[in-house]
Amino acid sequence: MTAADDLDTITERWTTLQEAAGQRPTTTWPPAMGITRLMSDEERQEQAAERADTNPDAPGPRPAPVNVDVLDVMTTIETGVVTAADWLAERVQRPAFRAPTGQGWSDDVHRAAVLLATQDAADPRRWRFTGQRSAPDAAEWLACRVRDMGGPFRKLDEGERQAVAEVAAAGAELIRRTLGDARRREALPHPCPMPCGGQLVVEGGDGAPPIVLCEDCGRTWTETVTGAA
Template identity: 80%
Template sequence: MATPADDLDTITERWPTLRASAGQRPVTSWPPAMGITRLMSEEERQEHAAERADTAPDAPGPRPAPVDVDVLDVMTTIETGLITTADWLAERVQRPAVTAATGRGWSDDVHRQVALIAARDAADPRRWRYTGQQRDAPTAAEWLALRLRSVPGPFRALDDGEREAVARVATMGATLLRRALGEQRRREAVPHPCPVPCGGQLVVEGGDGAPPVVRCEDCGRTWTERSAGAA
């Protein structure tokens, strides 16, 4: 079973893939239309057709830039959550850098040694930085994963509450990433009743690469893209 640290590793490793997918026009939408359009009213069908005509690649007029806005939103959400959590955690567990008293000059051996120790401690690459260019999702995910694994450094050990807070952000981020890449199965209610006499609640499941399925929660009848009959 994946741990929160594993989820953070996933974000670090898959971030380039997510970034690349953001630069592509989406080819699918969620939830998938499937045969649900047959359940729409005539007005809803017309609106659906007009929307498809406006967004089709061969539609007249200027085309939007090839970018997936939904993926960009996911990236912003993940990155903001990770960096905010790293800032919060570092404020709590990261030891302040050693400081050296000034005024004795470099001719004093003790002062020189203490000053060098302070400089090295402040520049320790294991420290989380509150400024600079390395404040991005992969860097924050890697730093948080190391804290969960208690890798030594200028930090104290995390308490249970801190571990739980980081774990929540890690799970959320990995889930959003897998969902954006089509690797996370999703489930969503359909705003139309079951077309058979039961009139029950329909739900659509999919989004993980497997064929999506519409299922009635009352009678159990299912629909797939290949078949409109009951399973």
């Protein structure tokens, strides 16, 4: 996937992220998958207390239906692409033309020069350091630059392309992980219940059924009752 593709992902899926941010998390990661049987009594009590505190039917005021994790992801992505746009514009965006003023000029040539300078400064293809600076705006502008689209810019050098590509890839990956498009792998804090006592990891998050596996003995567990393999 190219940097432009990753930037398109940020632009196109931003509204979906905003919608997800307005909802309570409906799933947790990593999934429990019956792994609570491996918990200590104290850990089970802590988990039960947490469930009671977040239950909509529990007494007391309820928090606003906002997914803070998604908001954090959005802030991270927006900071990354806006900062990248600021940095790149400083390097590749040509300063606007300037026409002489205050000299009593009144001829047609001067008026044409003033009009040209005004239009150049207002060129909508320019990146603005003030005003509307959202993640979709920055991602779209960066995508135009890596595609070498026309405007008051020079072409990017390889170092600049690589820097933009890294920011774009990180942002797109965050979106895929947050919206469940990317497979994840995470270590669990409980050892394998088999004699090896090895490290357990859970894989999933991409829409496929998650699995728990032991990195030492290779045993796996799924969400089915008889899912050991």
